[in-house]
Amino acid sequence: MSTGLTILSGLAWTIVYIEAIRLGFKHRTYAMPVAALGLNIAWETIYAAVEISNGGSIQGVSNLVWALADVAIVYTFFRFGRSELPMLVPRWLFVTWGAGILVVGYVVQWLFIVEFGLYLAPRYAAFLQNALMSGLFIAFFVARRGARGQSLTLGVAKWLGTLAPTMLFGVVKGFDPFILGLGLICSVLDLAYIGLLVWARRVPLTISPTVPAGERAAPQG
Template sequence: MNNPVDLLLVCQLGMGLFWILTYILIIKRGFQDKAYGMPMVAICANVSWEFIFAFIYPQNDLQQKITIIWFVLDIVILIQYLIYGRKEFKKYLSNKLFYACFFITLGISFLTILAITQEFNDYEGIYTAFFQNLMMSGLFISLLFWRGNLNGQSLSIAIFKMLGTLFASVAFFIYFRTSLITILSVATLLYDWIYIFFLCKFYSRRIKAR
């Protein structure tokens, strides 16, 4: 694999594959636990980004196909949130307020990502993708502690997400390195490790409680 293009392709396929597996495992765990597996803001940002860069500003042919697969899987995760999240927030929000919060957040996410893309000429969605990946890593940790249990989450989900981030980080570090992308990549990987650490703590606590 002497051709640098080959390494870039491997990173692109690795990123695509591990995030596809992450989404599939989130969906599987969500149906199993009857609980949504991705925080609302992360869902809204993901679906918005994937729609924009699959259909409005499509990337190269391979990446567009990967992005469309992500989009389809995230729609399922979105539906899980609307079904299971409504039940989880029933004591805090009325149905109308729950749906209003979700769709307002979805609309703001879409418009914000679109505006950043146009204002900073980021038509490959690089900066928005890395920012929202970092945000997602932090939100997974928050969801874990807010619930206080492993519903909708698992160690395999966290590991596959981290591996997807690692492939993306390596590709951009080698070929499109900037100080900001490097900081965002390192920070995301750090939060992914923290998330894995706390998941292990929760697993250990559950085993001891048996």
């Protein structure tokens, strides 16, 4: 069961990243909240290196694949993300802000390792940042007033990709109320997000799902 849940999580999150890259280029935006992106790429590069240095594992291969995919998502953020901000924000400030978030992601992961060690740090950090990401995807939908840069495929894959390790580390490998509780919070938020995406398919959007707010023409008159 442990191997099956690990493989399910790896496949589901790989779908999330592939879909995020596809949506980023299709809608000319970034498809993952930048705070979550900063934490994710830091987590994946650090623990891919740790797993590879320890001889490799299924999780280590997944971490490496995700890290490479995150590089592409980071590119879409710096390539298209400027259009999400007010025009008065200069590009140099946008780039500095984005780079700062990436640096903070590595600092946060380092602090988790210092506090919890290499055994617990990846689990605790992963579930906390997943809970953050689940909330940020809902904020994404609200801020963009619809599903631009988002999809049901991404939402469902994220839900399953988090649910599998929740069961693995919260139940199968021993009852852990911290991980199980955070995992259930993620599921509630992910299901709410999926519900919003389903609703968006049925309700006309007030803003085109493919045009960033900063690129819409100003009203006349």
